[in-house]
Amino acid sequence: MRKLSISAYITTRFIIFLGLLVIIFPLFWIFTLSLKLPNEVFKAYFFIIPKHVTLKNYVSALDYARMYFKIGFPRMYLNSFIITSSTIVITLFIALLAGFALSNYRFKGTNTIFSLILASFMIPTQVLLIPLFVFFKKIHILNTYLAVILPYTLFTVPIAVLIFKSFFSEIPRELKEAAIIDGASNFLYFLKVAIPIARPAIATCIIYSFTLVWNEFLLALIFLGKNELKPLPVAISNIAGGQYIVPYNIFTASMMICIIPILIIFLWMQKWFLRGVTVGALKG
Amino acid sequence: MKQDKSNAAYLYVTPLLLMIIFIVLYPLLFNLILSFYKWDGFRKGIFTQFVGFKNYIVLAKSEYFWIALRNTAYFELACSIFQVFFPLIFAVILYYGYFKRENLIKGIIYFPALVSPVVVGLVWRFFFSYEGPINNMLRAIHLDFFAIEWLGNIYTPIWIIAFINIWQWTGFGIVLYYAGLSSIDSELIEASKIDGASFFKYVTKIVIPLLKPVIILDALLVFISGFRVFDIVYVTTRGGPIHQSEVLTTLQYYYSFDSYGPNKMGIASVISVVLLVIVVVFSLVRFAVNKRIETTANV
Numbered sequence: 278m279r280k281l282s283i284s285a286y287i288t289t290r291f292i293i294f295l296g297l298l299v300i301i302f303p304l305f306w307i308f309t310l311s312l313k314l315p316n317e318v319f320k321a322y323f324f325i326i327p328k329h330v331t332l333k334n335y336v337s338a339l340d341y342a343r344m345y346f347k348i349g350f351p352r353m354y355l356n357s358f359i360i361t362s363s364t365i366v367i368t369l370f371i372a373l374l375a376g377f378a379l380s381n382y383r384f385k386g387t388n389t390i391f392s393l394i395l396a397s398f399m400i401p402t403q404v405l406l407i408p409l410f411v412f413f414k415k416i417h418i419l420n421t422y423l424a425v426i427l428p429y430t431l432f433t434v435p436i437a438v439l440i441f442k443s444f445f446s447e448i449p450r451e452l453k454e455a456a457i458i459d460g461a462s463n464f465l466y467f468l469k470v471a472i473p474i475a476r477p478a479i480a481t482c483i484i485y486s487f488t489l490v491w492n493e494f495l496l497a498l499i500f501l502g503k504n505e506l507k508p509l510p511v512a513i514s515n516i517a518g519g520q521y522i523v524p525y526n527i528f529t530a531s532m533m534i535c536i537i538p539i540l541i542i543f544l545w546m547q548k549w550f551l552r553g554v555t556v557g558a559l560k561g
Numbered sequence: 562m563k564q565d566k567s568n569a570a571y572l573y574v575t576p577l578l579l580m581i582i583f584i585v586l587y588p589l590l591f592n593l594i595l596s597f598y599k600w601d602g603f604r605k606g607i608f609t610q611f612v613g614f615k616n617y618i619v620l621a622k623s624e625y626f627w628i629a630l631r632n633t634a635y636f637e638l639a640c641s642i643f644q645v646f647f648p649l650i651f652a653v654i655l656y657y658g659y660f661k662r663e664n665l666i667k668g669i670i671y672f673p674a675l676v677s678p679v680v681v682g683l684v685w686r687f688f689f690s691y692e693g694p695i696n697n698m699l700r701a702i703h704l705d706f707f708a709i710e711w712l713g714n715i716y717t718p719i720w721i722i723a724f725i726n727i728w729q730w731t732g733f734g735i736v737l738y739y740a741g742l743s744s745i746d747s748e749l750i751e752a753s754k755i756d757g758a759s760f761f762k763y764v765t766k767i768v769i770p771l772l773k774p775v776i777i778l779d780a781l782l783v784f785i786s787g788f789r790v791f792d793i794v795y796v797t798t799r800g801g802p803i804h805q806s807e808v809l810t811t812l813q814y815y816y817s818f819d820s821y822g823p824n825k826m827g828i829a830s831v832i833s834v835v836l837l838v839i840v841v842v843f844s845l846v847r848f849a850v851n852k853r854i855e856t857t858a859n860v
Contacts, residue, residue, distance in 0.1 A: 290658075293658070300669055300732070303688060304673075306694065375576070384568070395844075400837070402810075403809075403810055403813045404588055404589060404833045406818065406833075407591070407830060407833075408591035409584070430580055430584070431580065494678065495814075513680060514679045514683070518686075528683075535676075535680045554671070554733060555737060
């Protein structure tokens with residue numbers, strides 16, 4: 278390991294420390310507030326490690342959501358989970374097939390498909406709102422999970438197709454020839470050989486899609502009018518984002534209820550998340 | 562790899578094409594046509610009141626539209642400066658600073674990108690509220706004069722919103738640049754050291770030119786995502802007070818689905834068209850730039 282000069286050592290540590298502080302401080306502040314008793318919160322808007330750590334606020338936050346929003350946090354998480362996982366399944370279905378076709382077949386229209394994929398990257402969500410609202414209303418899927426799951430594939434599929442396309446192109450030809458000689462059809466080869474090999478690419482796609490879909494707000498806000506269908510971001514904006522002020526102990530505990538599970542998942546699979554950033558972005 | 566010629570391929574891409582037709586092409590066309598009609602969102606016949614370019618003219622004459630356009634430009638300006646250069650500086654420090662726990666540091670800095678922008682926006686709304694922590698700190702150091710209603714005046718909100726966005730996404734850029742830096746051959750730094758170049762020179766003359774594709778990529782990602790910002794504005798100011806912090810996306814929402822809005826779907830469609838035109842223009846620029854990178858790389 279190379280040695281830095283003392284001044285360089287101090288400067289770099291100081292700058293990174295400052296950066297970390299700016300990131301951690303607001304989150305930590307909210308966290309400590311969420312552990313304080315209500316009467317202590319009013320005394321101290323300043324950052325203070327709470328004297329009496331209490332989880333009461335979390336209980337109140339759960340009750341508050343049930344009382345004022347009529348839907349509890351577990352249901353919001355369930356909604357988010359159903360929406361995200363369904364989107365991921367559909368994304369994999371569309372993208373694996375298309376990626377396989379684009380890498381294993383030569384056919385007319387390949388270039389058109391690529392430009393359509395790139396075009397669907399760029400399209401602003403706003404363009405979708407009114408047309409899809411009208412369309413979904415007509416086929417009676419407004420206010421169902423499908424109303425958001427279908428448009429979400431637009432965010433996830435384009436990059437997934439590109440990832441799978443490049444992954445499938447790199448599978449050695451011999452593998453396919455061996456499979457064909459053994460009597461496998463193209464489709465069987467796709468199912469039994471190509472997909473199992475593509476497991477790392479699939480994992481990347483799942484992580485990447487998760488980060489895009491879990492936090493989506495605008496489409497869910499408009500297409501899911503019923504409270505019992507709302508995913509976490511929309512529900513929390515209804516609970517804590519109104520014009521009137523929510524009590525601070527409940528507000529901070531609600532924020533932490535949204536943040537902590539993501540933090541746990543992130544700590545568990547940090548490597549994959551960071552890889553998802555670079556793969557998704559560099560492929561795009 | 563040799564590819565098979567077969568019509569079976571069309572079967573494989575059918576789901577993709579269906580998705581593109583129903584979720585991309587149909588809305589695009591619908592939206593374009595609707596921008597020439599008057600519709601309130603409830604009436605049965607959608608395309609019955611043709612008004613020509615009236616929606617476009619109404620919008621161009623509306624003060625709010627120009628405010629939203631200006632705010633979008635401000636937001637883009639702040640984000641492209643801070644989200645492109647900040648992460649670059651941090652990534653260089655992190656990569657060449659030989660930190661023991663660089664993975665932990667990267668993880669912490671990246672984490673806000675995973676939190677819902679709604680939650681991030683609400684957290685910062687609390688911090689910037691009149692009786693919130695920021696103002697309390699200012700009062701504590703006797704800067705009462707600066708303890709203002711940060712999100713409730715007509716000047717500062719869009720900058721606060723930009724700050725929140727930068728706070729959330731800087732880590733994303735750092736991780737991206739870090740990956741770019743680790744793909745640079747480390748022998749280059751040895752060679753430049755032997756040549757007597759300082760570290761600063763090494764970074765500006767060798768590293769940054771090599772990173773150029775990543776920098777351009779990051780800049781374009783920031784730029785395109787900048788036009789999409791909605792969640793943070795929605796939960797912090799909702800475009801207020803009196804539409805002074807509106808951006809194009811929230812103005813579109815105001816005209817279309819906002820229950821306090823005027824329900825003018827035609828005008829909302831015009832805003833979508835404007836957004837579309839901006840994004841198309843910039844993606845054309847992107848392709849031109851990409852082409853140039855490719856050609857220079859080939860030479």
